[in-house]
Amino acid sequence: MIQALARRLSVVALASFLFSATPLVAQSGGGALQQAIAGEVARDAALREFYASRNYAPIWVSGSGADKRRTKALFDALGKAGDHALPAASYRVDDLTRAVRAASGVSERAKVEVALSRAFSDYAQDVQSGVLIPSRVTSEIDRAAPRRGQAATLAAFVKSSPSGFLRALPPQTDQYEHLIKEKERLEKVIGAGGWGAKVSGGTLKPGMSSAQIPVLRARLARLGYGRASNSAAYDADLQQEVAKFQRDHGLSPDAVVGPGTMSELNKTAAERLSQVVVAMERERWMNFPLGRRHVWVNIPDFHVKLIENGRVTFETRSVVGQNRRTHRTPEFSDVMEFMVINPTWNVPYSIATKEYLPMLKKDPNAVSHLQLLDKNGNRVSRASVDFASYSSSNFPYRLKEPPNDGNALGLVKFMFPNTHNIYLHDTPSKSLFARGQRTFSHGCVRLADPFDFAYALLKGQSSNPKATFQKRLSTGRESVVMLEDPPRVHLVYRTAIGQPRGAAHYRPDIYGRDAAIFSALTKAGVSLRAVGG
Known part of the structure; x- marks a missing residue:
């Protein structure tokens, strides 16, 4: 932490120096510098395109x-790259600092310009499109980040x-802001030593008495649920706090502290x-x-929401793909064009071939529906x-199975x-x-x-969405209804969900994708920080 703070102070000092001092560049003719810059970008197509245009x-x-x-704004932003969970070391701020201070001739200044x-x-x-x-x-994430x-x-x-442009690069969403606040909160928790002793032993249920219950109370309190006490009884107050924790973490709120x-x-x-960083x-x-x-x-949240003008107007529970290579629900975005009743x-x-053909080989009359x-x-x-x-x-x-x-x-x-052959649908398996x-x-x-989801989708194109839907349904015949206001559909995978107030809510990494992403981010140079005090 001290090294990181020293580095940031060094960056701030350098930015101040660059902003106030008279650069050596002003001492030489612009033509020679321009020629030197042209040489530096000759093999870099993108930079050559930019500099040639000017x-x-x-x-x-x-x-x-x-x-x-511009220079001051850039060094300010690079000094705060870690706040966005970016690979700060990859921007080589220390090397840039030395190069800027040491540049004296045209060639050195051209190199600094391009660097x-x-x-x-x-x-x-x-910071704008991802590391x-x-x-x-x-390959289960079919998403092209918006790279300019x-x-x-x-x-x-x-x-x-300059400063306004750089501030506008990260996502300007409430969710990103909430995640940054959660990141700062967790860095302080790590700096303070964490959340204390872990709960161990067997299942804890309301009405029980156990030596692990004071440990449970203490850990919940540090997590923001209730107060710590030495009581070994699993009472009604503790039951309420456990259920709240479970709801915030996508678990069944039965107040039973089982393995999950x-x-x-x-x-x-x-x-x-690490979940927040991902x-x-x-x-x-x-x-x-x-x-x-x-x-x-949101795949690991097992919920689907319809959001209109920034407000959730409909929400329902969902079932997603099994955790098998061929069955996992992919991540992508598309446009919902129609429904089929x-x-x-x-x-x-x-x-047909992997599941039903083996059954038909044993009994040709299997799956008779x-x-x-x-x-x-x-x-x-x-x-x-x-x-x-x-x-x-x-x-x-x-x-094929006819309508029934x-x-x-x-x-x-x-x-x-879509190419994944993925869609949303009803199911007879309600349990x-x-x-x-x-x-x-x-x-x-x-x-x-x-x-109810169908009614919500139809409300803008029918004065009585329920009657419109039920009329088609009652025929028993397949019927296509085009959506006049087709919504975008985003299949996402968020296990850390920032909240306007308090700690984020979390979900299990059901497919292991977050672990894979965090591993890749670590290899790219992203690291976790601890903040003391």
Whole structure:
């Protein structure tokens, strides 16, 4: 911490020096400097494009007031890079400091000019669009972070207020602000030694008496739930605090401290901070307008929300993909174009061959609710097929389930056509929504209240959304309803959810994606900080 503080003070001192001193650049002719800059960027296409557009005039080292303000603003921002959980060391601030102070000739000044532009570009990209390329971490994240071209970013910077431009680069969302505050809070917790002793032993339930209950009370109190005491009784007050903790962490609020609750209780501040750091990176990946009307599907939260003009107008529980390589729900964004009432389920080929074909080999009359079709869509008699002669590589038939109350898709599905073949839908398996961790699907997202979701989507195009929907439903026939105000759909994965007040809420890393992202961030130079005092 002391080293980090010293480094920041050094950066502030340097910025002050650059802003007040008369640069050596002013002593030499501009033409020679421009020629030297041209040589420095000759093999860098992006910087060459930017500097060529301004006849290789400098933006950092000319000695002008504008250049001084830009340089000071850049060093101020680089000195605070750690506040955004960025790889501060990668910007080589110490090397830049020495280079700026040592520059005396035209060649050295040209090198400093280009080095500052590169540091600016790296920082601007990292803080605006993220340190990592999402798909390089895992193919399950199909998201292109909004990366502005290097030349375009520099050109915009030159035309703007330097400090204002740099302040506007990070996501300007409430969530990002909440996460920064949570990051600062956790850094102080780590600096103070953490949350104390962990809870151990077996399950703790209301009405019990145990030596671990004072430990539970103390840990909850440090986490912000209730007060510590030496009472070994699991009383009503403690029950209330445990249930609140469970709700804030996506657990069933039964007040029973079993393995799941105990695991979440015993997470260290450093583990929580790593979740926050990952959430900040994910927020940067989505540093673009989400849409006036959008659907927010937070996979590990097991909830779906409809958000209109910044306000949640509908929310329901969800079931997401199983934690298997082929079943995990991917992350991506698209546009919901229509809903299908009384849908037909066209069984995906992978499910047909991997799950149903082995059943049909044993019993041709298995899964009798599904129809067998040839490649032209004609129905085929099962008696005419030797299922044993086929495998997952040569099965020539399709399976489908016509509309019915027991259809795997339920009675409505919500479509945002995409390469992943993922959509939201109803389900006949309603009992699964009572579970805490709801990872049961093949990847699509099942909704607990699909009819109400349909009514919410239709409210802008029908004076009586419920009647409109029910009329189509009552026919029993498949029916497509186009959405006149199609919302954006964002399938996201947030295990740290910042709150306007108090600590963030957390969710388990059900697919291990956060761990993979944090590992990649660590390799890129991001580190956790502890703040004392």
